[in-house]
Amino acid sequence: MDTRYQYKIELLVRDYECDLQGVVNNANYQHYLEHARHEFMYSAGIDFAKLHDEGTDLIVSRVELDYKFPLRSRDRFVVCINAHREGRLRFVLEQDIYLLPDEKLVLAGKVIAVALKNGRPVVVEEVVQALERHKSGVSQV
Amino acid sequence: MDTRYQYKIELLVRDYECDLQGVVNNANYQHYLEHARHEFMYSAGIDFAKLHDEGTDLIVSRVELDYKFPLRSRDRFVVCINAHREGRLRFVLEQDIYLLPDEKLVLAGKVIAVALKNGRPVVVEEVVQALERHKSGVSQV
Amino acid sequence: MDTRYQYKIELLVRDYECDLQGVVNNANYQHYLEHARHEFMYSAGIDFAKLHDEGTDLIVSRVELDYKFPLRSRDRFVVCINAHREGRLRFVLEQDIYLLPDEKLVLAGKVIAVALKNGRPVVVEEVVQALERHKSGVSQV
Amino acid sequence: MDTRYQYKIELLVRDYECDLQGVVNNANYQHYLEHARHEFMYSAGIDFAKLHDEGTDLIVSRVELDYKFPLRSRDRFVVCINAHREGRLRFVLEQDIYLLPDEKLVLAGKVIAVALKNGRPVVVEEVVQALERHKSGVSQV
Numbered sequence: 001m002d003t004r005y006q007y008k009i010e011l012l013v014r015d016y017e018c019d020l021q022g023v024v025n026n027a028n029y030q031h032y033l034e035h036a037r038h039e040f041m042y043s044a045g046i047d048f049a050k051l052h053d054e055g056t057d058l059i060v061s062r063v064e065l066d067y068k069f070p071l072r073s074r075d076r077f078v079v080c081i082n083a084h085r086e087g088r089l090r091f092v093l094e095q096d097i098y099l100l101p102d103e104k105l106v107l108a109g110k111v112i113a114v115a116l117k118n119g120r121p122v123v124v125e126e127v128v129q130a131l132e133r134h135k136s137g138v139s140q141v
Numbered sequence: 142m143d144t145r146y147q148y149k150i151e152l153l154v155r156d157y158e159c160d161l162q163g164v165v166n167n168a169n170y171q172h173y174l175e176h177a178r179h180e181f182m183y184s185a186g187i188d189f190a191k192l193h194d195e196g197t198d199l200i201v202s203r204v205e206l207d208y209k210f211p212l213r214s215r216d217r218f219v220v221c222i223n224a225h226r227e228g229r230l231r232f233v234l235e236q237d238i239y240l241l242p243d244e245k246l247v248l249a250g251k252v253i254a255v256a257l258k259n260g261r262p263v264v265v266e267e268v269v270q271a272l273e274r275h276k277s278g279v280s281q282v
Numbered sequence: 283m284d285t286r287y288q289y290k291i292e293l294l295v296r297d298y299e300c301d302l303q304g305v306v307n308n309a310n311y312q313h314y315l316e317h318a319r320h321e322f323m324y325s326a327g328i329d330f331a332k333l334h335d336e337g338t339d340l341i342v343s344r345v346e347l348d349y350k351f352p353l354r355s356r357d358r359f360v361v362c363i364n365a366h367r368e369g370r371l372r373f374v375l376e377q378d379i380y381l382l383p384d385e386k387l388v389l390a391g392k393v394i395a396v397a398l399k400n401g402r403p404v405v406v407e408e409v410v411q412a413l414e415r416h417k418s419g420v421s422q423v
Numbered sequence: 424m425d426t427r428y429q430y431k432i433e434l435l436v437r438d439y440e441c442d443l444q445g446v447v448n449n450a451n452y453q454h455y456l457e458h459a460r461h462e463f464m465y466s467a468g469i470d471f472a473k474l475h476d477e478g479t480d481l482i483v484s485r486v487e488l489d490y491k492f493p494l495r496s497r498d499r500f501v502v503c504i505n506a507h508r509e510g511r512l513r514f515v516l517e518q519d520i521y522l523l524p525d526e527k528l529v530l531a532g533k534v535i536a537v538a539l540k541n542g543r544p545v546v547v548e549e550v551v552q553a554l555e556r557h558k559s560g561v562s563q564v
Binding site for chain 3: 015016018019025073
Binding site: 156157159160161163166168214 | 438439441442443445448
């Protein structure tokens with residue numbers, strides 16, 4: 001699993017994240033993905049606050065999530081990320097979740113992000129370069 | 142808008158649903174979709190609890206969400222639903238969210254659901270018929 | 283019930299608000315209280331955004347919550363509010379939740395709020411007057 | 424800080440836990456407290472699922488929370504717990520949150536829990552003994 005991804009973060013299911021059916025509520029997987037994505041971007045040196053102050057926001061424009069196997073109370077899991085640029089303006093983040101310790105696939109996700117300035121998609125060189133640097137630097141993960 | 146959909150429910154953004162960026166957090170749209178979907182199914186006469194006691198669970202296997210325009214504090218919006226069967230085993234729910242009163246498209250969603258019994262997809266005649274009945278009965282909405 | 287309170291708002295339990303035990307998760311009652319409190323303050327003419335722009339924030343400094351009876355999936359309930367000033371700087375909001383239609387007490391809450399400017403408690407005449415006006419105006423509720 | 428408490432767990436604020444005001448939403452502190460409480464009880468050997476199957480549920484009957492200082496995006500913090508019995512039937516959990524690394528007090532909480540069987544408070548020897556054992560065993564924490 002490790003060699004296929006640029007970034008991963010390990011988390012634990014908290015009881016309040018589970019619903020009536022005894023499994024993690026569908027929406028909460030998006031919380032896991034968001035948290036992993038933000039940590040990934042911070043680790044790549046992308047400074048949201050600074051970008052925001054300069055009038056640029058990184059936003060999600062589309063998600064595709066395949067729910068493969070449910071997480072339950074106190075399960076340990078890992079959120080893995082691969083990012084690449086698609087066209088000039090879009091970033092594609094593959095975000096997959098695996099149950100630990102056996103690495104069973106829980107969720108396969110694809111998240112499309114864009115940078116918006118005054119409501120219009122823009123190229124932010126700083127983000128492009130940060131992701132490139134991060135990519136080449138993590139082959140040893 | 143109304144004539145294209147089988148079901149709709151009107152809701153209000155609550156402040157705690159918004160995040161640091163001042164807009165509804167991406168994951169919370171899935172909460173809106175889930176709530177609308179469950180109310181839709183109850184209105185169609187589908188009894189989750191009874192199905193569950195009989196060993197059958199309706200679960201989401203895939204979502205595709207296009208984020209078109211963000212909702213903000215105290216916005217009024219409507220979640221609209223169209224459901225149809227795809228193949229023998231899958232239900233497709235188109236779930237779109239519009240800002241009120243101007244009906245601006247906020248989110249276009251596609252949710253795939255299946256019925257599982259002992260971990261395997263099954264046809265539940267009761268659900269199929271409930272959705273059919275609901276479909277023909279709502280032309281006047 | 284009605285005559286004892288200045289404000290009330292009716293809500294419906296959403297399935298995602300329930301946890302593994304089949305009842306609304308304890309933390310989510312605070313979400314209900316916050317939403318009711320904000321709607322109450324908007325109805326009293328208090329403009330959070332304007333206050334914030336002027337450097338003043340209304341914040342919660344203490345809550346006391348007695349959990350009396352659990353809410354379950356799709357229960358209808360009402361959040362009721364009484365507000366009064368305590369000393370110069372504190373606002374006390376009694377916030378009680380009742381199950382409908384039988385008005386069984388679900389939660390008895392006491393929320394202490396203060397206005398902060400530059401990190402220090404201040405008297406905001408605008409808020410004091412809005413709550414006074416609201417009080418006298420709702421005897422007929 | 425350490426020597427005063429029986430149990431502690433370190434966590435990180437996730438961006439989705441923050442609200443419009445840029446700080447962790449009040450309700451989410453209860454999520455932190457619940458998660459810490461459950462981990463504490465598991466570490467003490469209390470088996471919720473087994474108790475539930477035997478018809479006994481541990482529930483929260485009252486919380487008192489003093490909000491002292493707000494947590495923000497990506498803050499590291501620790502939730503600390505002390506538990507003792509009060510009277511025959513009630514457990515009192517002091518639950519305090521400190522910002523790291525400087526150990527500034529963020530929230531001081533008191534949570535009252537009881538064991539319910541068929542809707543009535545009962546003494547569960549297993550829980551009483553587990554908490555006693557845990558108490559004496561953690562002086563070295």
